[in-house]
Amino acid sequence: MSFDGRQRGELEQHAATASELIENGRYREALEHLYVVVQERPNHPGVLWELAMAYSNLEYNTEALAVLEQLNRRIPSNVELRTAMGCIQLRLGRYEDAKVNLLRAYAADRENALILRNLGHAYQGLGDAASAEQAFLAAHEMDSADNRTVQALAQFYMRKPDLRMAEHWVKLLLSRANDRETDAERWLLRIQTGWA
Numbered sequence: 001m002s003f004d005g006r007q008r009g010e011l012e013q014h015a016a017t018a019s020e021l022i023e024n025g026r027y028r029e030a031l032e033h034l035y036v037v038v039q040e041r042p043n044h045p046g047v048l049w050e051l052a053m054a055y056s057n058l059e060y061n062t063e064a065l066a067v068l069e070q071l072n073r074r075i076p077s078n079v080e081l082r083t084a085m086g087c088i089q090l091r092l093g094r095y096e097d098a099k100v101n102l103l104r105a106y107a108a109d110r111e112n113a114l115i116l117r118n119l120g121h122a123y124q125g126l127g128d129a130a131s132a133e134q135a136f137l138a139a140h141e142m143d144s145a146d147n148r149t150v151q152a153l154a155q156f157y158m159r160k161p162d163l164r165m166a167e168h169w170v171k172l173l174l175s176r177a178n179d180r181e182t183d184a185e186r187w188l189l190r191i192q193t194g195w196a
Contacts, residue, residue, distance in 0.1 A: 011040055018050055027054040045071060052084065061091045079109045087118055095125035113143035117152055124156065132156060147176055 014033040021030035034051045041047050048071045055064035065088045072081055082105035089098035099122040106115045120135035136156055139149045150173045157166035 011037060022050055022054055027057045030054045061088050064088050079105045083115055090121050095122050098122040113139040113146060117149045120152060
């Protein structure tokens with residue numbers, strides 16, 4: 001279909017509005033605009049990426065993964081895409097697939113703590129505690145400010161169980177928390193009272 005200037009302008013406005021809504025966390029509203037754009041540009045990488053991110057943030061994980069897989073067929077070696085696919089596969093409990101995608105992403109970007117943390121979750125889901133621990137610790141060494149990794153380490157050691165190490169990571173998480181009650185406070189209480 002050929003667009004005249006007005007139609008092209010409207011389509012670009014829908015795309016710009018969708019991007020702005022996504023940036024502001026208004027994913028459901030963004031979908032309405034993205035659907036209009038996707039009808040006319042079904043293979044546009046930027047549009048597909050934003051559609052996948054909107055789906056992901058709305059926890060439409062199956063839909064997000066389908067869009068990411070479509071995008072992966074067009075751009076097969078993209079680190080960010082492989083990482084996103086791995087994260088969605090983790091949510092879906094597809095740990096082996098997640099591990100494959102995250103290992104490919106990590107091979108291309110060995111300085112990415114987010115990839116390592118998620119790889120730790122994949123290993124943990126597969127029951128490989130030694131590899132999970134190694135990935136979580138390496139992610140923390142790479143980016144010690146990331147509280148999500150500290151939380152992953154606390155939960156890992158609570159499940160292991162290694163309560164001394166769990167307490168270490170929970171206390172670190174608490175030292176960074178604001179004044180309101182956190183999950184970490186409840187975890188620490190469980191550890192200290194022997195309920196972990």
